[in-house]
Amino acid sequence: MDTLILGLCYGGIYALIALGYTMVYGIAKMLNFAHGDIIMAGAYAIFVVLSAQGHVILALLAAIVVCTALGLLSERLAYRPLRSASPLAVLITAIGVSYLLQSLAQIFFDSQKRPVTVLPPESVPMFGTTVSVASLWTLALCTVIMVVLTLFIKKTRVGCAMLAVSEDRGAAQLMGINVNFIIALTFAIGSALAAFASLFYLMQTSVVEPTLGAMPGIKAFTAAVIGGIGSIPGAMVGGILLGVIETFSSSSPALSPYTTAIEFGLLIVILLVRPVGLFGKKRREKV
Amino acid sequence: MTVTAEKKKFRLKYYGNYLLLAAVLLLLIVLDVSGVLKRSSALTFTRIGYSIILAVSLNLVVGFLGELSLGHAGFMCVGAYVGCLTSNYLYTVIDSPVIVVLLALAVGGVAAALFGLLIGLPTLRLKGDYLAIVTLAFGEIIRTVCRNQEFLGGAMGLDNPNKYGKELYIIAFLAALVTVAVIQNLMRSKHGRAIQAIRDNEIAARAMGVNVTYYKLVGFVIAAFFAGIAGVIYGQQVSPISSNAFDYNYSIDILVMVVLGGMGNITGSIIAASLLTYIDVTLVSQLSGNAVMYKSLIYALILIFMILWNNAPFMLPARDWVRGKFTDLRRALFRRRAAESEGEPPATAAWDKIPTKIPMDALLSTDIVPERSHGGERKEDENESMGS
Amino acid sequence: MSQWVLETQSLGISFGGLKAVQDVNLQVAPQALYGLIGPNGAGKTTVFNLLTGVYRPTAGRFFLEGEDLTGRSTVEISHRGIARTFQNIRLFSNLSVIDNVLVGMGNSSPCTLAESILRLPRFYTSEKKLRAAARELLDVFGLDEERRTVASNLPYGKQRKLEIARALATGPKLLLLDEPAAGMNPQETAELTETIRFVRDHFHMTILLIEHDMSLVSGLCDELTVLNFGTTLMQGKTAEVLHSPEVIKAYLGD
Numbered sequence: 001m002d003t004l005i006l007g008l009c010y011g012g013i014y015a016l017i018a019l020g021y022t023m024v025y026g027i028a029k030m031l032n033f034a035h036g037d038i039i040m041a042g043a044y045a046i047f048v049v050l051s052a053q054g055h056v057i058l059a060l061l062a063a064i065v066v067c068t069a070l071g072l073l074s075e076r077l078a079y080r081p082l083r084s085a086s087p088l089a090v091l092i093t094a095i096g097v098s099y100l101l102q103s104l105a106q107i108f109f110d111s112q113k114r115p116v117t118v119l120p121p122e123s124v125p126m127f128g129t130t131v132s133v134a135s136l137w138t139l140a141l142c143t144v145i146m147v148v149l150t151l152f153i154k155k156t157r158v159g160c161a162m163l164a165v166s167e168d169r170g171a172a173q174l175m176g177i178n179v180n181f182i183i184a185l186t187f188a189i190g191s192a193l194a195a196f197a198s199l200f201y202l203m204q205t206s207v208v209e210p211t212l213g214a215m216p217g218i219k220a221f222t223a224a225v226i227g228g229i230g231s232i233p234g235a236m237v238g239g240i241l242l243g244v245i246e247t248f249s250s251s252s253p254a255l256s257p258y259t260t261a262i263e264f265g266l267l268i269v270i271l272l273v274r275p276v277g278l279f280g281k282k283r284r285e286k287v
Numbered sequence: 288m289t290v291t292a293e294k295k296k297f298r299l300k301y302y303g304n305y306l307l308l309a310a311v312l313l314l315l316i317v318l319d320v321s322g323v324l325k326r327s328s329a330l331t332f333t334r335i336g337y338s339i340i341l342a343v344s345l346n347l348v349v350g351f352l353g354e355l356s357l358g359h360a361g362f363m364c365v366g367a368y369v370g371c372l373t374s375n376y377l378y379t380v381i382d383s384p385v386i387v388v389l390l391a392l393a394v395g396g397v398a399a400a401l402f403g404l405l406i407g408l409p410t411l412r413l414k415g416d417y418l419a420i421v422t423l424a425f426g427e428i429i430r431t432v433c434r435n436q437e438f439l440g441g442a443m444g445l446d447n448p449n450k451y452g453k454e455l456y457i458i459a460f461l462a463a464l465v466t467v468a469v470i471q472n473l474m475r476s477k478h479g480r481a482i483q484a485i486r487d488n489e490i491a492a493r494a495m496g497v498n499v500t501y502y503k504l505v506g507f508v509i510a511a512f513f514a515g516i517a518g519v520i521y522g523q524q525v526s527p528i529s530s531n532a533f534d535y536n537y538s539i540d541i542l543v544m545v546v547l548g549g550m551g552n553i554t555g556s557i558i559a560a561s562l563l564t565y566i567d568v569t570l571v572s573q574l575s576g577n578a579v580m581y582k583s584l585i586y587a588l589i590l591i592f593m594i595l596w597n598n599a600p601f602m603l604p605a606r607d608w609v610r611g612k613f614t615d616l617r618r619a620l621f622r623r624r625a626a627e628s629e630g631e632p633p634a635t636a637a638w639d640k641i642p643t644k645i646p647m648d649a650l651l652s653t654d655i656v657p658e659r660s661h662g663g664e665r666k667e668d669e670n671e672s673m674g675s
Numbered sequence: 676m677s678q679w680v681l682e683t684q685s686l687g688i689s690f691g692g693l694k695a696v697q698d699v700n701l702q703v704a705p706q707a708l709y710g711l712i713g714p715n716g717a718g719k720t721t722v723f724n725l726l727t728g729v730y731r732p733t734a735g736r737f738f739l740e741g742e743d744l745t746g747r748s749t750v751e752i753s754h755r756g757i758a759r760t761f762q763n764i765r766l767f768s769n770l771s772v773i774d775n776v777l778v779g780m781g782n783s784s785p786c787t788l789a790e791s792i793l794r795l796p797r798f799y800t801s802e803k804k805l806r807a808a809a810r811e812l813l814d815v816f817g818l819d820e821e822r823r824t825v826a827s828n829l830p831y832g833k834q835r836k837l838e839i840a841r842a843l844a845t846g847p848k849l850l851l852l853d854e855p856a857a858g859m860n861p862q863e864t865a866e867l868t869e870t871i872r873f874v875r876d877h878f879h880m881t882i883l884l885i886e887h888d889m890s891l892v893s894g895l896c897d898e899l900t901v902l903n904f905g906t907t908l909m910q911g912k913t914a915e916v917l918h919s920p921e922v923i924k925a926y927l928g929d
Contacts, residue, residue, distance in 0.1 A: 078591055087416065088349070088415065089594045091415070093590065093595070095590060096591035097587070100587035106580035218420075260431050268409075268410070271421055477780075477791070483774075494727055494758070496781075497778065505788065
């Protein structure tokens with residue numbers, strides 16, 4: 001039971017990150033390799049505010065501002081000029097941005113691990129065991145965020161425009177949708193979700209370091225692929241699935257050293273058996 | 288006259304890389320024999336040697352095949368471990384270290400190539416971003432598995448009691464020469480053209496009868512083989528061999544070399560690999576501690592800038608200006624060649640400026656149709672029968 | 676052997692229940708210039724994609740010189756002798772003009788991977804042969820002078836020509852041209868008409884072409900098939916088809 005709740009927490013975090021990947025992939029058609037490092041930046045923002053005795057809410061706001069700003073900045077400076085370039089070029093640039101953020105974090109905060117306490121380690125009894133307050137917050141907020149995001153995309157005009165751009169960028173442009181704006185907005189939303197993810201991630205791990213974002217980033221991408229890249233419910237399901245698998249695997253002594261290998265193995269199997277993921281749509285290149 | 292000039296140019300471009308590598312190797316040997324070459328410099332040049340191998344082989348996948356592999360360090364890892372196991376065993380049987388290392392190279396390279404085949408076979412039908420992430424995943428899996436095997440030394444790493452002497456740089460540079468030769472020869476053949484055709488347009492390549500899966504696999508396996516070779520060389524100068532060295536950041540370091548040198552440009556890869564490795568070594572040895580982190584800053588900026596430079600529209604004027612200067616310089620240097628190609632570049636440049644829809648050169652088509660259909664018919668018949 | 680170079684029998688494909696193309700029956704005689712016309716979205720390019728194995732037909736069969744090629748892969752079909760050009764030019768844009776053609780010719784070279792890497796004698800002989808053949812072919816299209824130009828730097832009209840040359844380099848029995856005159860002005864189109872007829876005569880080639888430009892179709896094709904909403908609207912001699920009220924209606928609407 002403990003493991004399951006922990007798994008759901010990690011799952012929620014991965015789902016939030018995976019949403020960022022999947023939205024950017026669906027709309028800008030690029031794998032934003034630097035997404036994980038945006039989380040790292042958010043974590044440092046939280047670290048700074050909390051070290052200055054700031055409130056958690058303030059820390060979260062700071063993280064949102066920092067993440068969104070970085071997301072928009074990287075989109076504007078690095079990705080937008082490459083809109084018509086090959087996917088390979090865009091991907092390499094994204095790797096460059098990822099590296100850049102990591103090295104900047106190293107330069108500003110050095111590469112030491114630093115402890116952060118987001119919430120005091122309190123637990124409440126539940127389901128015949130104890131559950132940490134942090135986990136409860138994580139689960140509750142993740143659920144709320146996902147519901148809000150789904151409603152936003154389904155019900156608002158801007159959400160519709162986003163769907164339109166992801167279907168056919170050219171046609172959307174012809175219909176008077178400002179594609180550049182929509183793509184920038186997508187980056188902003190994805191990065192804001194990453195800010196939440198960084199807070200929840202810190203609640204679980206309580207440490208910041210410059211490479212903090214790399215692993216959850218790649219794992220969340222795995223989650224996005226499992227769910228079907230470009231699919232929002234897919235990202236949620238994939239994230240939760242991956243989180244649960246991860247915690248169960250690492251809580252078993254025999255499997256725990258191979259946890260990463262198992263997750264990546266899962267990614268490979270999914271890609272080979274069903275490349276579009278659980279919820280993905282098949283796309284065909286037009287001849 | 289024109290033909291011989293053409294041939295000369297072709298050859299210089301072709302053999303230039305061999306000359307470059309051979310010259311450096313010769314210089315090093317001379318310095319070594321005369322006792323000037325320090326041990327630390329020899330080690331640096333060994334690193335430069337295998338970095339060249341890594342960069343040139345990754346260029347085969349990224350630059351020529353047009354797929355991004357982020358698992359190159361994983362293949363290197365296989366080479367390092369297998370090479371080390373092989374040499375540890377062989378030293379108990381054979382006395383000559385040269386033979387031991389050569390055999391280890393062969394075994395390590397083949398092992399890495401087998402892994403390349405194993406990984407490539409199912410994954411190469413994936414495209415672009417997916418393939419990149421899968422290669423990354425495989426690289427990490429290889430590393431994780433190595434770390435958790437007792438017979439590979441576990442987390443402590445694999446002990447390598449018989450490190451090769453400082454002459455390893457000779458083997459590294461010879462191996463680099465072989466790598467360059469194989470990949471250059473491959474690229475300048477029908478197989479290489481097929482590989483580049485896949486990069487440029489996979490659908491058209493298929494329609495032209497190019498077996499896309501086969502050639503992707505060929506590129507991938509050859510690249511893995513040489514990454515394995517580089518790993519063996521690495522493993523002969525390091526002890527213990529730790530799987531941590533081969534994380535995906537190392538794959539990205541190799542990618543930086545390829546991008547800096549120019550995708551699809553072998554000479555560029557050689558130079559960039561040498562330069563970055565040298566900078567890396569000096570950064571680590573001379574600027575201690577925190578200065579090392581500037582390395583990743585530099586690498587990141589190189590990646591972003593090089594891609595923007597080559598692809599972003601707003602860079603176009605600057606790029607044209609630099610290229611123009613470069614052509615001027617080349618013309619000034621090689622006047623004879625300039626005279627020969629004088630007619631050509633302005634023509635293409637003029638065509639370049641006009642976006643689309645150029646009237647089909649009226650002279651050519653009307654010219655051809657009546658004339659050749661009478662005069663050239665027999666010749667073309669032969670051509671056709673040869674083609675089919 | 677069949678008397679037709681290409682024969683299709685009720686060829687069709689449906690994507691998830693939607694019948695994109697159905698019941699296409701073509702019979703293309705040797706050295707014919709056969710036109711496939713129809714309004715936008717009628718399924719013309721889909722037919723080409725079926726014939727080149729890009730899509731697998733869900734109904735019917737097709738034969739090249741009597742050999743059933745239904746369900747074969749693109750590569751196999753290319754080796755059997757169907758070559759094509761593309762509606763939106765798909766050259767190997769970073770390769771030189773001659774290399775583009777050499778890719779098409781590669782299949783006829785016996786040179787193996789090992790021979791190429793080790794530079795064994797057969798590499799040189801086969802490479803020499805290929806190059807000579809490629810230059811001859813380029814010469815026919817007036818592209819030999821520019822053989823070392825990178826393909827993407829060629830002017831538009833020459834890119835179209837190079838695509839045809841590249842397709843011919845595979846040594847096909849049937850050449851499929853997908854809207855060769857797209858984006859050309861009347862003068863260019865007139866020249867293109869000459870080029871296509873020349874290819875037919877010179878290479879004794881059988882050509883199936885998709886075209887919107889009626890001046891090109893009427894000046895060039897012997898026979899036509901008109902597609903509309905994925906089905907055959909009419910088939911026959913060019914002049915008859917183009918004057919049929921049904922076809923005019925399909926093009927202009929009611």
